[in-house]
Amino acid sequence: MGVSTSTRTHRKGIPVSDRHEHPHHHHSTGLRHRLSHLLTPHSHETADKVDPALESSARGMRALWVSLAVLGVTALAQAFVVAASGSVALLGDTVHNAADALTAVPLGIAFVLGRRAATRRFTYGYGRAEDLAGLVIVLTIAASAAFAGWTAIDRLLDPRPVQHVPAVALAALVGFAGNEWVARYRIRVGRAIGSAALVADGLHARTDGFTSLAVLLGAGGSALGWQLADPIVGLAITAAIALVLRDAAREVFRRVMDAVDPALVDRAERALAEVPGVLGVGELRLRWIGHRLRAEVAVVVDGDVTVRQAHRIAVDAEHALLHAVPRLTAALVHADPEPAPGEADPHLPLAHHAAA
Numbered sequence: 074m075g076v077s078t079s080t081r082t083h084r085k086g087i088p089v090s091d092r093h094e095h096p097h098h099h100h101s102t103g104l105r106h107r108l109s110h111l112l113t114p115h116s117h118e119t120a121d122k123v124d125p126a127l128e129s130s131a132r133g134m135r136a137l138w139v140s141l142a143v144l145g146v147t148a149l150a151q152a153f154v155v156a157a158s159g160s161v162a163l164l165g166d167t168v169h170n171a172a173d174a175l176t177a178v179p180l181g182i183a184f185v186l187g188r189r190a191a192t193r194r195f196t197y198g199y200g201r202a203e204d205l206a207g208l209v210i211v212l213t214i215a216a217s218a219a220f221a222g223w224t225a226i227d228r229l230l231d232p233r234p235v236q237h238v239p240a241v242a243l244a245a246l247v248g249f250a251g252n253e254w255v256a257r258y259r260i261r262v263g264r265a266i267g268s269a270a271l272v273a274d275g276l277h278a279r280t281d282g283f284t285s286l287a288v289l290l291g292a293g294g295s296a297l298g299w300q301l302a303d304p305i306v307g308l309a310i311t312a313a314i315a316l317v318l319r320d321a322a323r324e325v326f327r328r329v330m331d332a333v334d335p336a337l338v339d340r341a342e343r344a345l346a347e348v349p350g351v352l353g354v355g356e357l358r359l360r361w362i363g364h365r366l367r368a369e370v371a372v373v374v375d376g377d378v379t380v381r382q383a384h385r386i387a388v389d390a391e392h393a394l395l396h397a398v399p400r401l402t403a404a405l406v407h408a409d410p411e412p413a414p415g416e417a418d419p420h421l422p423l424a425h426h427a428a429a
Contacts, residue, residue: 144252162307221307235300241291345390
């Protein structure tokens with residue numbers, strides 16, 4: 074019989090690795106996917122909104138809620154001007170700022186819920202709440218795009234002069250100032266706590282500030298008597314929101330479908346290949362649970378080693394993965410014996426289950 078083991082032992086039904094965090098901090102150097110924001114275009118995928126450094130830091134959470142307050146006040150001030158002026162360009166910017174501010178609510182709830190310990194019903198914990206928050210964010214962005222677009226088209230079909238143009242210009246500047254302040258604050262706190270996600274969110278706020286400046290151009294056109302300037306800028310802002318929606322929907326879909334960056338798989342395979350005693354790497358799977366990664370992998374070891382030796386190799390393999398893969402917090406490593414000539418496949422009894 075071949076040796077088959079894994080690195081996990083259990084007590085009261087809860088995996089050992091799920092009762093503590095690995096002491097090393099792993100940060101992504103490129104912060105790929107959904108956090109390049111707007112011009113990249115930017116995205117609202119939840120896992121990159123808040124990484125482990127942000128989640129564990131009260132200062133990072135405070136930055137999230139302070140940003141919500143500042144963007145909320147900015148959007149409220151703009152809304153008063155929208156009501157008085159009838160500017161659809163400013164309306165689009167206001168809706169965008171409000172939607173961005175409100176994304177902090179489902180995210181904050183998801184982060185708090187995600188800290189709850191695993192239970193016998195939710196054995197993987199509550200990290201998937203972040204994916205649900207991502208769906209809420211996508212719906213919020215879609216609603217803001219539809220509303221802004223419908224209003225701009227209605228104004229194109231029925232042009233009306235914009236009232237209180239100086240107030241519209243001032244509100245656009247307020248929008249720019251609010252987003253720029255939030256950008257600087259998020260970037261400063263993000264760098265202080267080592268959160269690339271919060272830094273990227275700051276860059277996102279900065280790009281939204283430039284959207285507010287576009288409203289200023291529309292106000293300038295209206296001041297010169299060009300009534301179509303305002304709805305045209307409104308449509309441009311709608312297009313910008315649609316780009317955000319496309320990127321956010323794509324990334325949320327990938328997360329729900331357990332997609333990971335193939336480069337992470339390559340990185341994990343290279344790390345495993347360097348572990349002494351690992352003769353080969355079989356099936357390797359990575360999946361996100363909230364903003365944490367989990368791995369399942371089969372490694373090939375010498376079939377003549379003892380169970381203890383195979384377990385030691387599996388532990389070393391898991392340790393290598395935790396160091397090599399950013400944000401990986403747990404790995405289930407299964408040790409398979411190296412095939413011997415004439416020996417039956419030890420997994421043969423499972424073949425009919427795999428076929429089903």
